[in-house]
Amino acid sequence: MTKEQLLYTLALQHVPNIGAITAKKLINHCGSAEAVWKEKKHQLQKIDGIGTTMLSALKDTNHLKEAEDELKFIEDHQIIYHYFTDANYPEKLKHCIDSPILLFQAGNINLKKQRLISIVGTRKITVNGIAFCEKLVEELAPFNPVIVSGFAYGTDITAQKAAVKHNLQTVGCLAHGLNQIYPKVHKKYMKDIEANGGFLTDFWSSDVFDRNNFLKRNRIIAGLSEATIVIESAEKGGSLVTADIANSYNRDVFAVPGRVTDSMSIGCNNLIKFQKAHLLSTPLDIPLMLNWKLEEEKQPIIQKQLFVELDTEQKIIYNFLKDNGKELLDVIALKCDMPTFKIAGILLNMELKGVIRPLPGKLFEVV
Structure with missing residues (x-):
């Protein structure tokens, strides 16, 4: 992708009234993001779903000016980016209708021909949840999976630290741009994670930090992975949203059951009860259900x-x-x-x- 093509793609990604699904529709119709910006208004009106508000936004040059600033940030910080039709764009994410048209990367990530699983759960993980999560990663280590999570408190950081401990690649999906880190206390883990994988996001450096970003981020966690594992969850929580998204992508979902009196097991028990997840009672259920074989050199x-x-x-x-x-x-x-x-x-x-x-x-x- 040339610098000019990246600029127009960034500008299209920046338009608030145009999500990933519509952006892809526009690009497929016009041939490229640049062609979308240069297309005549009456031609764009012929595209199904493109209304007056979107047309006005596509003629707003402020989006191009904002894109120039982000392009400078990408160049100055040597940010790796992936366009949704490129060969280096995560393969499983390509099959998700709402996957971002641009994905930004920091670190040393290699997702080619890898087994990817996401491990999510409550930020208020219990001692039992930590023990199961660590045991899960340890027993899956011979199968060399990539551990995907959200780098948040609790379950996320437990899974990613366990991945680093067992020399597994791990990917943190962020709900903000690559110019910051949340929570700040996790900054001390960044170096190890980037050495064993890295971070992915579709947010810009200029994006305002917002709680709604986490829900948007969750589609990437679910989309990257062949299976999503929920360790613990209250009756409501972001990890349940991730599980729902994974189900919508026709991916496997696993949930660790708990006592009906435990508040942090309600979400997992409900996933199992309503047949939204497989019951996960032992780490070895994962390779069995996903039909994983040990790598030849590790057998x-x-x-x-x-x-x-x-x-x-x-x-x-x-x-x-x-x-x-x-x-x-x-x-x-x-x-x-x-x-x-x-x-x-x-x-x-x-x-x-x-x-x-x-x-x-x-x-x-x-x-």
């Missing part, structure tokens, strides 16, 4: 041998699959008289031992 070397040491429960499952062939997870749990949440961990351990393998559709068979 244990298993020598071919006649017998592999299995415990009692593993032998029951092995003998069942050997006698019945490939079977669904739920059928295995039913026939082997074991709870589904427990089966998930046992099957993964058996996979690591090389005695079974997962198949598409939550099927498993003996190797």
Whole structure:
């Protein structure tokens, strides 16, 4: 993208009455953001959904002047930017109708052919929530996922610190421009996160900090990821909005259940109750449900041998699959008289031992 093309794209992004969906419609119709600004008014009127207010805004040169200032900020601070049709634009975000036409980056982010999951939840995370979040990241570490969150208090920073601890790439999605950081107390974590990933935002350096920005930011958290995990949430909260957005994108959502008397479990319990999320009882549910395979170099070397040491429960499952062939997870749990949440961990351990393998559709068979 040339400097001039970036300028006109920034100007289009700056128009308050034109959101990402309409901006893309205009660009697709006219061919480029520059062509949108230079198109005659009567031609723009032919585009479905373009009314008088939008037409007036597109003839307001103040947006171009504001864009020049932001362009200078981008150049002076060597900000990396991603245009929504570029190859370097996050792949999963491309499929979201309301994804931003421009995304700004700080740090060392590489999302190509990566497993991305978002971990969100209350800012008032409990001791149990912290323990589960840290255990979740630790047990998923062999699968090398990218941990996406919002860099906020509580659940967000817990997940991102755990990602850094286990040398996983992590991405913080910000509700403000790259010229500031919120909360300020988290500034001490920025260097480590940028070394292990970085930050993404569609907000400008001139954007006024506003609480509504967090809700807008949440679509990027959900859109980047193949699955969103809610650790804890009150009856209402931003993480529930993120879960709803993820559902609207047809992405998987997981929620950690809690006691009905715990205020910070109400949101998660409701997600599960109303079938808006899978119940997440153990970290190993994630690779099982998402059909993740361990990377070849991280799989244990298993020598071919006649017998592999299995415990009692593993032998029951092995003998069942050997006698019945490939079977669904739920059928295995039913026939082997074991709870589904427990089966998930046992099957993964058996996979690591090389005695079974997962198949598409939550099927498993003996190797």
